[in-house]
Amino acid sequence: MRKSLKAALSEPKVVLAGGFILLLLIAAVFAPWLAPKDPLEQDLMLGTLPPTGYEGTEPGYWLGTDDLGRDVLSRLIHGSRTALIVAFVAAGLAALLGTMLGLLAGWYRGWVDVVISRLVDIWMAFPPVLLSILLVAVLGSGVHSVIAAIVIIDWTRFCRVVRSETMAQAQMDYVTAAQTIGFPKARILFSEILPNVAPVIVALLSLEMGIAVIVEAILSFVGLSVSSDTPTWGGMIAQGRAIIYQGWWVLVAPLVLLFLTVLAFNQLGDGLRRALDPMMRR
Amino acid sequence: MTEPFLSITGLSAVSDRENGAPILRDVSLRLERGEVRGLVGESGAGKSTIAKALLGILPRTVRVTGGAIRFEGQDLLTLKPKQLSDIMGSEISLIPQDPQTALNPGRRVESQLTDGLRMRRGLSRQAAHDKALKLLEEVHIRDPERVLKAYPHELSGGMRQRVLIAAAFALEPKLVVADEPTTALDVTVQKQILRLIRGMQKTHGTGMIFVTHDLGVVAQICDTVTLLYAGKVIEAGPTAQVLATPKHAYTKALLAAGPRYDRPTAGLEPVPQAIFDQLRAEMGIM
Amino acid sequence: MPLILLSALNRIALAAVTLFGVAVVVFVLLRVVPGDPIAMMISPGSTPEQIAQMRANYGLDGSILSQFWIWLKAILLGDFGTSISLRRNVLELLAERLPATLELAVAALVFAVLLGGAIAIIGTLVRRTFLEPVLDTVNGTILAVPDFVWALALISVFGVFFPVFPLSGRVDPSVQNDFFTYFYLIESLLTLRLSAIVDISSHMIMPVLALGLPLAAIIARVLKEALLEAMVQDYILLAKLKGKSNLRLIMQEALRNAIGPTVALTGVQFTFLIGGTVIVERIFAYPGIGNMAIDAVINRDLPLIQGLVLVFGALFILINLGVDLLVAAFNPRLRHA
Ligand SMILES: Nc1ncnc2c1ncn2[C@@H]1O[C@H](COP(=O)(O)OP(=O)(O)O)[C@@H](O)[C@H]1O
Ligand SMILES: [Mg+2]
Numbered sequence: 001m002r003k004s005l006k007a008a009l010s011e012p013k014v015v016l017a018g019g020f021i022l023l024l025l026i027a028a029v030f031a032p033w034l035a036p037k038d039p040l041e042q043d044l045m046l047g048t049l050p051p052t053g054y055e056g057t058e059p060g061y062w063l064g065t066d067d068l069g070r071d072v073l074s075r076l077i078h079g080s081r082t083a084l085i086v087a088f089v090a091a092g093l094a095a096l097l098g099t100m101l102g103l104l105a106g107w108y109r110g111w112v113d114v115v116i117s118r119l120v121d122i123w124m125a126f127p128p129v130l131l132s133i134l135l136v137a138v139l140g141s142g143v144h145s146v147i148a149a150i151v152i153i154d155w156t157r158f159c160r161v162v163r164s165e166t167m168a169q170a171q172m173d174y175v176t177a178a179q180t181i182g183f184p185k186a187r188i189l190f191s192e193i194l195p196n197v198a199p200v201i202v203a204l205l206s207l208e209m210g211i212a213v214i215v216e217a218i219l220s221f222v223g224l225s226v227s228s229d230t231p232t233w234g235g236m237i238a239q240g241r242a243i244i245y246q247g248w249w250v251l252v253a254p255l256v257l258l259f260l261t262v263l264a265f266n267q268l269g270d271g272l273r274r275a276l277d278p279m280m281r282r
Numbered sequence: 283m284t285e286p287f288l289s290i291t292g293l294s295a296v297s298d299r300e301n302g303a304p305i306l307r308d309v310s311l312r313l314e315r316g317e318v319r320g321l322v323g324e325s326g327a328g329k330s331t332i333a334k335a336l337l338g339i340l341p342r343t344v345r346v347t348g349g350a351i352r353f354e355g356q357d358l359l360t361l362k363p364k365q366l367s368d369i370m371g372s373e374i375s376l377i378p379q380d381p382q383t384a385l386n387p388g389r390r391v392e393s394q395l396t397d398g399l400r401m402r403r404g405l406s407r408q409a410a411h412d413k414a415l416k417l418l419e420e421v422h423i424r425d426p427e428r429v430l431k432a433y434p435h436e437l438s439g440g441m442r443q444r445v446l447i448a449a450a451f452a453l454e455p456k457l458v459v460a461d462e463p464t465t466a467l468d469v470t471v472q473k474q475i476l477r478l479i480r481g482m483q484k485t486h487g488t489g490m491i492f493v494t495h496d497l498g499v500v501a502q503i504c505d506t507v508t509l510l511y512a513g514k515v516i517e518a519g520p521t522a523q524v525l526a527t528p529k530h531a532y533t534k535a536l537l538a539a540g541p542r543y544d545r546p547t548a549g550l551e552p553v554p555q556a557i558f559d560q561l562r563a564e565m566g567i568m
Numbered sequence: 569m570p571l572i573l574l575s576a577l578n579r580i581a582l583a584a585v586t587l588f589g590v591a592v593v594v595f596v597l598l599r600v601v602p603g604d605p606i607a608m609m610i611s612p613g614s615t616p617e618q619i620a621q622m623r624a625n626y627g628l629d630g631s632i633l634s635q636f637w638i639w640l641k642a643i644l645l646g647d648f649g650t651s652i653s654l655r656r657n658v659l660e661l662l663a664e665r666l667p668a669t670l671e672l673a674v675a676a677l678v679f680a681v682l683l684g685g686a687i688a689i690i691g692t693l694v695r696r697t698f699l700e701p702v703l704d705t706v707n708g709t710i711l712a713v714p715d716f717v718w719a720l721a722l723i724s725v726f727g728v729f730f731p732v733f734p735l736s737g738r739v740d741p742s743v744q745n746d747f748f749t750y751f752y753l754i755e756s757l758l759t760l761r762l763s764a765i766v767d768i769s770s771h772m773i774m775p776v777l778a779l780g781l782p783l784a785a786i787i788a789r790v791l792k793e794a795l796l797e798a799m800v801q802d803y804i805l806l807a808k809l810k811g812k813s814n815l816r817l818i819m820q821e822a823l824r825n826a827i828g829p830t831v832a833l834t835g836v837q838f839t840f841l842i843g844g845t846v847i848v849e850r851i852f853a854y855p856g857i858g859n860m861a862i863d864a865v866i867n868r869d870l871p872l873i874q875g876l877v878l879v880f881g882a883l884f885i886l887i888n889l890g891v892d893l894l895v896a897a898f899n900p901r902l903r904h905a
Contacts, residue, residue, distance in 0.1 A: 141866075
């Protein structure tokens with residue numbers, strides 16, 4: 001475990017991307033204290049102020065204001081809460097569900113594997129967009145639906161990878177050894193195999209978080225995520241899209257942050273995969 | 283003294299992949315018009331490297347450090363790419379080792395057999411087609427029209443090698459390089475293909491460098507032979523003479539080892555370790 | 569030859585079964601889960617008597633199975649009901665909007681194939697030079713940006729900083745009104761109406777880029793890998809000996825063997841691209857079925873959602889079928905089995 005951590009931290013990608021996400025996490029947790037203004041406070045006198053460095057700014061509004069005079073920076077900071085909650089909860093639950101089923105299928109084989117694998121095949125045959133339209137239509141809008149939709153659609157990613165990884169691990173000598181000693185099957189699965197599959201799951205989890213952030217942004221962009229009085233990046237982007245000629249920064253600021261966040265999750269996942277890959281590790 | 287048809291003099295090459303390890307050490311050989319020279323040695327001896335050097339297709343990780351290859355008075359190693367590519371495939375051609383991968387799986391036999399004729403000899407589609415038919419008949423393919431329309435995967439390994447032989451002789455080259463042309467084939471087909479190559483070589487009067495690790499094959503089709511070990515020429519001369527009165531202990535041991543010395547278990551008598559040790563000592567390698 | 573026919577028939581049958589599966593899922597999710605299915609059929613403003621009459625007409629007092637049968641028959645006859653929010657026949661709406669999405673998706677696909685193919689071929693030509701990592705990095709960056717972000721980035725750049733393209737819609741009202749079909753682009757290309765072609769294309773450029781760039785990057789990556797693999801085969805060596813230039817080696821020898829796997833992947837990715845039209849159409853206010861799907865979900869317009877999901881499903885299944893047949897056509901082994 002400690003060795004893995006050390007390997008991960010020696011990968012520059014991991015440090016850089018992980019550092020960015022950590023900063024974002026801090027911003028999200030301490031948003032009420034860190035945000036310079038109230039993200040909901042409207043002041044039409046201060047509407048569409050440009051960011052600092054442009055003409056006609058007002059001190060204290062670093063990234064300018066939207067058409068209702070709300071501080072863009074403060075809204076970004078508060079918006080990171082929804083983004084990260086969805087990222088962590090949705091990706092975490094998808095990983096949990098997919099990993100459990102993948103472990104079972106890969107370890108117990110037989111009919112368990114047949115049932116789970118068939119299920120994954122059928123699931124993946126259904127295009128994600130159709131599934132999300134149907135799910136949001138049935139579940140209604142709101143952050144819970146967003147999370148549920150992501151979990152229901154994306155658990156298969158984890159399941160497939162964990163299943164094949166488990167099968168590979170099951171061939172290893174250390175598993176055979178544990179079996180000859182007579183450890184119970186379930187115990188071998190969780191104390192021997194799972195730790196060795198974990199690095200793959202962690203890398204995949206990071207990628208999935210990036211996907212979740214995008215999905216949440218899309219759904220709040222179209223108004224199907226949290227209610228409109230909670231600041232979200234997607235909601236800000238939608239607003240910026242509407243007033244693009246008056247205040248481009250209302251669109252560009254959350255878009256850049258969204259892009260950086262997704263990039264960071266991708267790079268983190270990529271770096272972790274590299275650093276933790278047992279084949280590459282000494 | 284007249285210039286020979288083909289001569290390699292003092293050719294040396296090193297591997298940039300393995301920190302400049304020598305691949306060829308001062309290799310010299312010569313070939314007269316219409317002569318077949320066997321190039322024999324165990325795997326890794328440098329046979330294919332010589333063949334590739336002749337064809338100008340050395341991998342970029344192999345670096346020539348000295349020597350010359352003279353073909354009809356031109357030094358192939360110093361020719362400009364344009365001149366070289368005019369010679370290659372036209373004056374010098376290749377019969378490759380593995381008929382599985384040497385034919386493009388996505389193209390019909392006809393287009394593969396004729397595009398040299400059309401590009402290099404400016405033949406019309408019809409003329410190239412007729413010539414291709416003749417060539418296939420020459421290599422004893424029974425239903426040439428059908429084979430021309432076929433894709434490679436529809437042909438057996440022996441058939442494919444026949445097609446490749448036809449392609450190698452298509453432009454009437456003066457020199458054909460054959461790099462272990464039968465190793466990838468069934469034993470039953472090997473003999474036929476060998477006889478075919480020898481026949482083609484005779485009727486066309488082509489010079490040939492024939493790479494093999496089988497002294498039995500050498501006895502069958504080579505006029506002269508050059509023996510290599512670790513990139514160095516160990517022994518060379520007319521086939522009959524080398525086989526009857528080998529000078530070097532290594533050659534003797536090979537002859538004793540039987541037809542397939544490269545497979546010690548299949549041979550009659552493995553090459554004694556002492557001979558390898560002696561060879562290495564002579565060449566100053568551990 | 570009969571073998572390939574058999575496998576084609578097999579695939580078509582499989583596609584039909586899949587479509588039936590989609591129908592079942594739609595029925596279960598939209599008819600059984602929300603409760604009152606009659607809401608999907610009535611035109612708004614019906615009286616309770618009319619509703620009761622309808623309930624009897626549709627056999628909704630019967631079992632679920634008989635209800636499904638009745639529903640399926642209606643669907644097969646093209647009776648998708650009436651949109652609640654738009655108060656119009658769903659089939660008509662789909663017929664109006666689907667052509668817009670098809671034109672957009674196909675344009676994006678063509679763009680992606682051309683760009684991706686070009687990047688792959690250039691990448692193969694410059695392999696092992698300093699240009700290769702440069703090209704790979706550019707390609708990787710394009711790939712890392714999702715279509716949603718591409719669309720908005722394009723809007724920012726070409727909407728604000730270099731305002732050259734229209735930001736929304738499909739065609740300017742000044743050129744609209746007199747099309748015979750809903751395939752505006754195809755129609756104006758066929759009738760050579762230059763002003764319409766220019767106007768429609770300028771509306772399509774940004775959505776096409778947003779949808780096509782990531783796909784182009786994927787195609788480039790896979791095709792280049794396949795090309796590089798082909799380029800070390802012996803048959804390339806022999807062709808090189810025949811004096812073929814590097815470009816010819818790629819185009820005449822390697823490409824045909826690399827294209828099969830790339831087609832298969834492009835097919836799968838094309839279905840994702842069509843999924844992407846939903847959000848990209850929204851961003852550019854492009855009047856296709858994707859944009860309509862979002863409104864349908866926001867308004868919980870169940871009849872419209874049902875129609876849209878079935879159309880999307882049929883589209884995906886058809887694409888997969890087409891790809892299977894194309895892959896077979898590109899593989900001589902399958903063609904002459
Ligand atoms: N592409 C290459 N780059 C560098 N060295 C190579 C390459 N291919 C072969 N070699 C080296 O050249 C030596 C001779 O190989 P080769 O000519 O293929 O032998 P043979 O054909 O006699 O079996 C071997 O030691 C091998 O390691
Ligand atoms: Mg060799």
